Amino acid sequence: LLKIGVLVSGNGSNLQAIIDRIEDGYLRGAVVCVISNKADAFALERARRHGIPAVVLDHKSYAGREAYDEALVGILRDYGVELVVLAGFMRIITPVLLAAFSAAVMNIHPALLPAFPGLYAQRQALDYGVKVSGCTVHFVDEGTDTGPIIIQAPVPVFAEDSEESLSKRIQVEEHRIYPEAVKLFAERRLNISGRRVEILPAPDSSR
Numbered sequence: 001l002l003k004i005g006v007l008v009s010g011n012g013s014n015l016q017a018i019i020d021r022i023e024d025g026y027l028r029g030a031v032v033c034v035i036s037n038k039a040d041a042f043a044l045e046r047a048r049r050h051g052i053p054a055v056v057l058d059h060k061s062y063a064g065r066e067a068y069d070e071a072l073v074g075i076l077r078d079y080g081v082e083l084v085v086l087a088g089f090m091r092i093i094t095p096v097l098l099a100a101f102s103a104a105v106m107n108i109h110p111a112l113l114p115a116f117p118g119l120y121a122q123r124q125a126l127d128y129g130v131k132v133s134g135c136t137v138h139f140v141d142e143g144t145d146t147g148p149i150i151i152q153a154p155v156p157v158f159a160e161d162s163e164e165s166l167s168k169r170i171q172v173e174e175h176r177i178y179p180e181a182v183k184l185f186a187e188r189r190l191n192i193s194g195r196r197v198e199i200l201p202a203p204d205s206s207r
């Protein structure tokens with residue numbers, strides 16, 4: 001069973017979607033720990049409700065990003081984590097974490113990358129005036145939202161949209177594609193070659 005560690009900072013609706021798809025049998029894996037840099041993240045409460053260890057690791061107690069990531073790696077290793085899932089984790093991670101979990105850190109971003117990387121992606125999309133935005137699950141590399149793309153889903157942008165209404169519509173798709181990407185990883189069906197992620201076919205179960 002794939003051991004998943006989820007890093008969060010806020011509400012945790014993507015964490016919830018992954019937990020739900022494990023519990024309903026769609027995704028074979030286990031969330032073995034949830035780590036938040038914010039003590040008041042609702043995601044921690046979601047973890048506890050499902051009996052998942054919920055750890056607060058306050059970045060303010062560490063001298064810098066590398067020291068913080070070393071502490072993160074220590075906890076993730078203690079729980080035997082094999083895949084690190086960033087789910088609304090609002091911190092830039094360093095090569096310290098990436099080296100420890102090579103090709104095994106995923107992120108979800110609320111835009112169709114490479115459009116609108118960084119913060120406030122939905123605001124950026126509205127300000128730009130695009131008619132379609134969406135969300136992207138990607139492997140994390142050393143840049144900000146630049147890693148190899150695993151799955152994307154488009155979402156229409158309407159004239160009357162606010163940041164909130166667009167975010168809500170995007171999240172519906174996030175909750176669908178993030179568990180799907182984790183499932184593909186769990187089934188070892190993601191093959192990274194250069195910038196591209198090849199999705200291998202499901203093994204033929206009829207034979």
Ligand code: GAR
Nearest residue numbers: 010011012013014087088108109110
């Ligand atoms: C999600 O919409 C995710 O795409 C976004 O934060 C939200 C977290 O929601 N991530 C970023 O903006 C990363 N730059 P959640 O806590 O309910 O899963």
